[in-house]
Amino acid sequence: MIHVPTATWAHTAFDLAAWAGGAGLSVVLYRWRIKGAVQRVAGAVDGGYFASLAVGAVAGAFVSGSLNTLREPAAAISHSIVGALVGAIIAVEIYKAVRGIRGSTGTIFVGSFSLGVVVGRFGCLFAGLPDRTYGTPTVLPWGVDLGDGVSRHPVQVYESATMAIFLVIYLLGLRVRADWAMRRGFYVMCIWYGAQRFAWEFLKPYPRLIGPFNLFHLICAGLIAYGCLYYWRDLGAQRAAQERALPVPRPDHQPM
Secondary structure (H helix, E strand, C coil): CEEEECCHHHHHHHHHHHHHHHHHHHHHHHHHHHHHHHHHHHHHCHHHHHHHHHHHHHHHHHHHHHHHHHHCCCCCCCCCHHHHHHHHHHHHHHHHHHHHHCCCCCCCHHHHHHHHHHHHHHHHHCCCCCHCCCCCHHHHHCCCCCCCCCCEEEEEHHHHHHHHHHHHHHHHHCCCCCCHHCCCHHHHHHHHHHHHHHHHCCCCCCCCCECCCCHHHHHHHHHHHHHHHHHHHHHHHHHHHHHHHHHCCCCCCCCC
């Protein structure tokens, strides 16, 4: 068992580092690979896009987090990063439907969100038990003691590591200008993040909602479904556009 020193201020410190790192990475990726995609989005949206995103993220974060923790013995208001992501997606998709905008507009957020999770989850770990993101007890040698003498799954580290793997794969995809990374990276991120978070939820002591599943299992399942649906829809639209662009062979001359 590994003893982890904890402090409530650690969450804020790592959150600030996550925000700064995410913003810096966005600037680097913009200049390196995604400038064209971001500029196309910028030309199609207005201030309503960012207002929708912000309102959706805040509402989703606190509604989902609080619906979960208010069902615990020590009920409390809380927030959730996956809830913020889903809330932002819902609000932005409504905005896009009203404006008639099609295609992914989340390219600029893929790197920043992924790095934010990689860094921010360590804030959850070092914040300790009051953060309410700890894992269930385990006998595995890498179990962590967050101050109560109980060996627990370091679920925060699990999530940080899996998102770090995604970030590396995504950067490699950008390097070779792979379509999935350049055009549909946000949808792939939603699938990956939802799937890994779904798995780690089994190692958290949250109240069960349906059978072995808690609220975040259901939210993650919806996130995976969203990513898959929009990925295949955009892939179909891309293939259809390519087929329309194919030249039609014509005879060199017509017989008289």
